[in-house]
Amino acid sequence: xxxxxxxxxxxxxxxxxxxxxxxxxxxxxxxxxxxxxxxxxxxxxxxxxxxxxxxxxxxxxxxxxxxxxxxxxxxxxxxxxxxxxxxxxxxxxxxxxxxxxxxxxxxxxxxxxxxxxxxxxxxxxxxxxxxxxxxxxxxxxxxxxxxxxxxxxxxxxxxxxxxxxxxxxxxxxxxxxxxxxxxxxxxxxxxxxxxxxxxxxxxxxxxxxxxxxxxxxxxxxxxxxxxxxxxxxxxxxxxxxxxxxxxxxxxxxxxxxxxxxxxxxxxxxxxxxxxxxxxxxxxxxxxxxxxxxxxxxxxxxxxxxxxxxxxxxxxxxxxxxxxxxxxxxxxxxxxxxxxxxxxxxxxxxxxxxxxxxxxxxxxxxxxxxxxxxxxxxxxxxxxxxxxxxxxxxxxxxxxxxxxxxxxxxxxxxxxxxxxxxxxxxxxxxxxxxxxxxxxxxxxxxxxxxxxxxxxxxxxxxxxx
Numbered sequence: 001x002x003x004x005x006x007x008x009x010x011x012x013x014x015x016x017x018x019x020x021x022x023x024x025x026x027x028x029x030x031x032x033x034x035x036x037x038x039x040x041x042x043x044x045x046x047x048x049x050x051x052x053x054x055x056x057x058x059x060x061x062x063x064x065x066x067x068x069x070x071x072x073x074x075x076x077x078x079x080x081x082x083x084x085x086x087x088x089x090x091x092x093x094x095x096x097x098x099x100x101x102x103x104x105x106x107x108x109x110x111x112x113x114x115x116x117x118x119x120x121x122x123x124x125x126x127x128x129x130x131x132x133x134x135x136x137x138x139x140x141x142x143x144x145x146x147x148x149x150x151x152x153x154x155x156x157x158x159x160x161x162x163x164x165x166x167x168x169x170x171x172x173x174x175x176x177x178x179x180x181x182x183x184x185x186x187x188x189x190x191x192x193x194x195x196x197x198x199x200x201x202x203x204x205x206x207x208x209x210x211x212x213x214x215x216x217x218x219x220x221x222x223x224x225x226x227x228x229x230x231x232x233x234x235x236x237x238x239x240x241x242x243x244x245x246x247x248x249x250x251x252x253x254x255x256x257x258x259x260x261x262x263x264x265x266x267x268x269x270x271x272x273x274x275x276x277x278x279x280x281x282x283x284x285x286x287x288x289x290x291x292x293x294x295x296x297x298x299x300x301x302x303x304x305x306x307x308x309x310x311x312x313x314x315x316x317x318x319x320x321x322x323x324x325x326x327x328x329x330x331x332x333x334x335x336x337x338x339x340x341x342x343x344x345x346x347x348x349x350x351x352x353x354x355x356x357x358x359x360x361x362x363x364x365x366x367x368x369x370x371x372x373x374x375x376x377x378x379x380x381x382x383x384x385x386x387x388x389x390x391x392x393x394x395x396x397x398x399x400x401x402x403x404x405x406x407x408x409x410x411x412x413x414x415x416x417x418x419x420x421x422x423x424x425x426x427x428x429x430x431x432x433x434x435x436x437x438x439x440x441x442x443x444x445x446x447x448x449x450x451x452x453x454x455x456x457x458x459x460x461x462x463x464x
Contacts, residue, residue: 003070003089003456010063010069014063029048036081045086046089054210057173057208058178061175065177070456070457070458071456075116075143076141079150080425081423081426082426083426084204084425085425087459087461095116098116105185106131110185112211112212114211116144118142119144132216137153138155138331149200149204150422151200152421155254167196167200168183169212171212173210175451180207203424203425203461203462206447207457223251223284224294225283226301227274229280230310235308236281237377240377240378246300248303257278257372257373258275262275265327266337268330273323277310284321284325335387340388344404345381347411347421352414359407370389376420386399386400386403386404408431424462433464
């Protein structure tokens, strides 16, 4: 599709809509806005704008529509699929300045926020009020709007679900500048098609969200974590269905390899409680009484030991738990410090995680590459990282293509899906298309056409 190029006259028009100090062109656009966390070519927008209100967003989208100029919404750029990259130049719409917590309704346990609110800041704010926002993806500097646009999950999804389960309503702007309101401060809603749920996970290709209504829970009073070393990764992962089969539902259940832990130790400059074993499970349990948590974590420990665990290390103080979970949260940054990487974010049925991980290890051996993994063992969402390790660019691209083709094909064979929580962006479009039938692709493209008939909103993402 061909788009109109921005001219100095267009820039002047945008400066009339927004404060000129929030309209950036040329060298005033930081290199950060030319990419997200995906290792990819640098692609700059023609102009970067920073709205501070829904009305400004609507005016910018109306301008984009009138002049046939592409527009890319963006949070903090922590995505891993190229979803916030300006493939066709045009306007980049940074939502970072729309970062207010507008209301925390303690009576109804709901919050109203703007999309630029940072996840970590929001979680801290509600927890100080005795409330709890469960979605907990590893990148805490992401915005809530970005989380909603990728339907982020995180480590607590096995018990609490994903972002979609906590979005009750939203305000959004569709191409052309019309403002729509979906859902609301209600816990049930069967009023027609759920347009709200269409926008969740749409990666900014259908509308720009300007306000969110989020569900909150009472904050759990106590937490216990178990760090469980195993003699090998196969035994660690094989223990997961046994834990779940014993009717134990941890808040989180993660798997990790020693090499990833050691990378996190180096990155953080502090030791992990134990890094002597080849593989680990990390379990967390939330509750409101010591008695409740003691019973369930003892049961989980017994299952792990019966499954071949070398030991069970209990972290029941805040200091110990923060040490463990800080390291877990640093895994991705630690791997990026080791080498250029690319990621596979598949999700498979939880009982088939072990089979998929064994398959990735066979690929690593076959291709002579380092492929490391960690992830959410309880919900089947696996993060697999292929390390470049200094290979020439041409060789690296061939290796990536071969490894990814084989892994995504295996995920399909295991009845899995292309992405568990990071989205499709531009990097995973071929794999999404290969995983869907013609009817499903036709429906996805039809939805895009209804919302965005001119193809201006984040073009080249999700459905191509």
